[in-house]
Amino acid sequence: MGNSQLINQVLVLFIIMMVGFYAKKKKFLNNAVDKGLSELLLNITLPFMIVTSFNIKYQAEMVGNAQKILLYSFLIHISLIFISKILFFKYPIGKQQIFRFITIFCNVGFMGYPVLESIYGSIGVFYAAIFNIPFNILVWTVGVMLFTGEKDFKSMRRAVANPALIAVFIGLVLFAFSINLPLPIATSLKLVGSTTTPISMIIVGSMLAEMKFKTAFSDVSVYYATAVRLLIVPMIVYVVLKLLKVDDLLLNICVILQAMPAAVMAPIISEKYGGDSLLASQCVFITTIVSGITIPIVILFL
Numbered sequence: 001m002g003n004s005q006l007i008n009q010v011l012v013l014f015i016i017m018m019v020g021f022y023a024k025k026k027k028f029l030n031n032a033v034d035k036g037l038s039e040l041l042l043n044i045t046l047p048f049m050i051v052t053s054f055n056i057k058y059q060a061e062m063v064g065n066a067q068k069i070l071l072y073s074f075l076i077h078i079s080l081i082f083i084s085k086i087l088f089f090k091y092p093i094g095k096q097q098i099f100r101f102i103t104i105f106c107n108v109g110f111m112g113y114p115v116l117e118s119i120y121g122s123i124g125v126f127y128a129a130i131f132n133i134p135f136n137i138l139v140w141t142v143g144v145m146l147f148t149g150e151k152d153f154k155s156m157r158r159a160v161a162n163p164a165l166i167a168v169f170i171g172l173v174l175f176a177f178s179i180n181l182p183l184p185i186a187t188s189l190k191l192v193g194s195t196t197t198p199i200s201m202i203i204v205g206s207m208l209a210e211m212k213f214k215t216a217f218s219d220v221s222v223y224y225a226t227a228v229r230l231l232i233v234p235m236i237v238y239v240v241l242k243l244l245k246v247d248d249l250l251l252n253i254c255v256i257l258q259a260m261p262a263a264v265m266a267p268i269i270s271e272k273y274g275g276d277s278l279l280a281s282q283c284v285f286i287t288t289i290v291s292g293i294t295i296p297i298v299i300l301f302l
Contacts, residue, residue: 013114013201014292020205029206041199046109047167049117049193053125054171055186057178066130069250073131076237076254077138080104083236087228091221097146098270098279099225102262102287103233105139108132109164110204110264111288112257114197115295119256120249127253129168136165139265147273204288207264211285219282226287230294234259238302252302259298261287 023029056062084100091099106112108128116124173179181189237258241251267280 011296013111013118013197016198016201017205017208020202020207021209022205023202024206024209029202031210034203034206037199037203041196041203042109043163045192045196045199046113047163048189049113049125049196050129050164050167051171051174052186052190052193053122053129054168054175055181055189056122056126056175062126063176065127065247065250068246069127069253070130070133072241072246072250072254073134076258077104077134077142080233081142083233084228087232088225094276095221095279097275098266098283099221099228101143101146101266101269101275101280102225102229102283105135105143105263105265106229106233106258106260107204107263107284107288108135108257108260110200111291112260114200115260116253116256117197119299120253124253126171127250128257129164129171131253131257133165133168135263136162139263139269143265143269144273147270147275204264208285208288211281217286219279222279222282222286225283226290229262229283229287230259230291231298234298255298255302256295259291259295261291 020029024034080103081100084103085096087103088096088099108131112132113125113128116128120127174181180186234255238251238255241254246254262280262283264284266284267277269275270280271277
């Protein structure tokens with residue numbers, strides 16, 4: 001796929017996001033509908049898309065690549081735990097918690113999957129699903145510890161019971177044993193899963209419509225955190241993986257996923273564990289808007 005096609009695919013996603021923005025402003029959508037759509041996406045359409053992405057012919061090379069990208073993902077997330085501490089040590093503890101969280105955890109679920117699907121198709125989703133395993137585990141362990149300083153074992157159980165993670169394990173079984181699902185089931189999974197991309201972009205757009213622009217852009221320190229999330233982190237990942245002579249496809253997938261905006265889990269977990277949820281919402285808002293410019297730049301660079 002050429003550069004112009006890649007950029008066009010990303011632009012399509014942001015146009016759909018603007019549809020969500022418009023729908024919320026016109027009150028076609030409201031918070032209750034947003035919540036329902038989010039639950040639908042996280043519990044049904046995204047798991048269906050993940051399972052469908054594993055419905056490909058078994059290849060030893062893909063198994064090897066999956067193992068590698070799982071290792072790279074763990075290394076990236078664990079490294080960012082320490083890197084984020086260095087980058088934000090001068091800030092008050094409240095800001096440190098939020099800025100470190102959005103540096104470690106990016107928006108793979110709502111934006112990473114759709115972007116990679118638009119560029120690489122089901123193969124992109126396949127590798128993204130493997131890459132996202134450490135995210136699902138660490139966001140409910142390390143992510144919670146950033147705010148509480150201690151492990152929440154109930155949250156750890158929630159990580160294991162995450163529908164997307166369960167879908168990965170189901171997909172791995174189907175892939176490893178070359179199990180072909182009955183046509184009606186396979187077709188239903190594919191059709192429902194294909195709605196993940198438009199639903200996710202509409203949800204993000206609707207979320208953006210909730211923010212007041214004056215409030216969102218008032219804190220200058222958020223710009224620094226945004227630059228770290230969208231540019232510095234992908235650059236670090238690129239340089240390190242390039243030095244390790246990682247395969248171009250896997251390198252590109254890791255870098256593109258790390259170029260995503262702040263995880264939408266940031267304000268949710270922040271609110272639950274006593275963090276600054278308003279600041280977290282600002283970070284999600286600004287990084288999502290700015291990523292409309294930075295994601296195409298990162299893709300062109302790659």
